[in-house]
Amino acid sequence: MKEFTASANEEGVRLSRFVEKVTAELPRSVLYKSFRNKRIKVNGKKQDPDYRLATGDLVQLYLNDEFFAAPSAAPLKKKPGKLQIVYEDAAIAVLYKPVHMLCHSDRTGDTNLVDLFVDHLKETGEYIPAGGSPFRPAICNRLDRGTEGLVLAAKTYPALRDATAIIRESWLHKQYLCIVKGRPTEGRLTAYWQHDEGKKKVFIYRKPAEKRKEIITGVEVLEERAGCSLCRVTLYTGRTHQIRAHLAFLGCPLLGDKKYGDVNFNALYPAFTDQALCAYRLSFEGIPRESTLAYLNGQTIELPSPSLPVKFKQL
Template identity: 60%
Template sequence: MKQFTAGANEDGARLSRFVESVTTGLPASLLYKSFRNKRIKVNGKRQTPDYRLHQGDLVELYINDEFFAAAPQKPVPARRTPPLKVVYEDEALAVLYKPAHLLCHGDRTGDVSLVDAFIAYLAQKGEFDPQAEASFKPALCNRLDRGTEGLVVGAKTYAALRDMNTIIRDDLVRKEYLTITFGVPAAGRHVAYLRHDEKNNKVKVQAEPGEGFKQIITDVALERTEGPFALCRIGLVTGRTHQIRAHLAFLGAPVLGDIKYGNRKWNEKTGFKTQALCAVSLTFAQLPPENTLCGLSGKTIRLEHPVILDKFASLARK
């Protein structure tokens, strides 16, 4: 039998999710069987999977030890994490700058990621103790492609993660990007349809609806032009995979440096080896008062002096 005490970051968490987070390889069938057989208790009493935990609840799991991670035999050396640039921070969340080429989350390559750096930063500040948390780890609420730079929101607490995910899901935050295109796209709101080929991690965009295609809406404003290049401010109304890059390519003005949807000749000619795309601002709408992050209502968080402006200026000298 294992015991866990719900902390502040488990307050309000669904009991079944909590059990999944503190076990390893537990099949869903066995999880729900354990609920039916009274092998999962809270404060000594049987509870249902949808019970919401309260801080201080004692959770008892009468589940085989094989489904709990074994304690490490020797300390695992800490991985070196990249420097972290914090653009905005309060007690619940932080808005971080992700440089191009840094992953938001780890993958099979084992490369360090932005979330690794975020967790290390909070641990160093004393705001997160992995030994004291039963299930929660600081997490990112949105993500950017590896080659895209810009703002990513990190949640310090479970409540912040839950409520920021609600804000994003309910379209209560507007994300703006700066990008450099080869070709000058028409300004205005553009509507098209996108289908994601997950096997090849590439999308197709077309003008009309079709099977498997989802609507995309992209706002384009022209900031400056320089010869065949344009500096554009992009507003995402929908947020699909590779939306900005694929939609601009469909409009005949691909993102400069984009090796997947861009113009190879001009990428090589200008020396741009990754997409010139940067998430530069987050603007929050009026948030519901019951949302713990309602203090962000009407707030705009901006990345000051984004590097992409210097990249665009360099085109005039080529």
């Protein structure tokens, strides 16, 4: 039998999810059989899988040792990296992800944003990975490896839960700066998006059809120079590669984009080895009062001195 004490980071976590997090290779059939056979208890009493944990709850698991994670092998050496924090409070942080940095580990040992964030919280004492807690600080949205910009991160489970809801319900508004070929159509633009997993690309269409999903992209041209435009883009929907694919569909692909871009046009600007795209502004609006992150309503967090406007003037 193993015991775990729920911390503030497990407040409100479903009991079945908690058990899945602190065990390894536990079949779901065994999990729910253990609930029925009273082998999973909270504070000495049988509880249902949907029970929501409270801080201080003692979770008792009468399970075979084979279902608990063995000590892991020595971790891969991480390449050095520096965490840049644009905003931080007790619950969340807004981090800057540079081009080429991963948001999550891909098991290569490359520097990734979430590990830098966790290391930062260990150093400040805000996260102590002890006591079997399944919660680990996390980032709430992601950017492509070749895209730079702001990423929202959560320090606690309630913050992660509520930040996920904020993103899902579109109470978080994201704006990007980008450099594109030519001058795109401006305004709030609607099209239809479809992901082709085999080709690892997305395709944009004018008309709806089965398996196509509506996308809405706001485009504003800020400046024109050397056959390019510096644009501000607002995401009203958040699909994979939405900005890159939608602008390419409009005939104005991102400068430096290898997947959706214009190869010949990119060759004219060899300094741009990655897509010229930066997530530079996050705004919060409409968060309900019952959310632990309601205090963010009306706040805008912006990347100080983004580099794309400077690079644009050097074209």
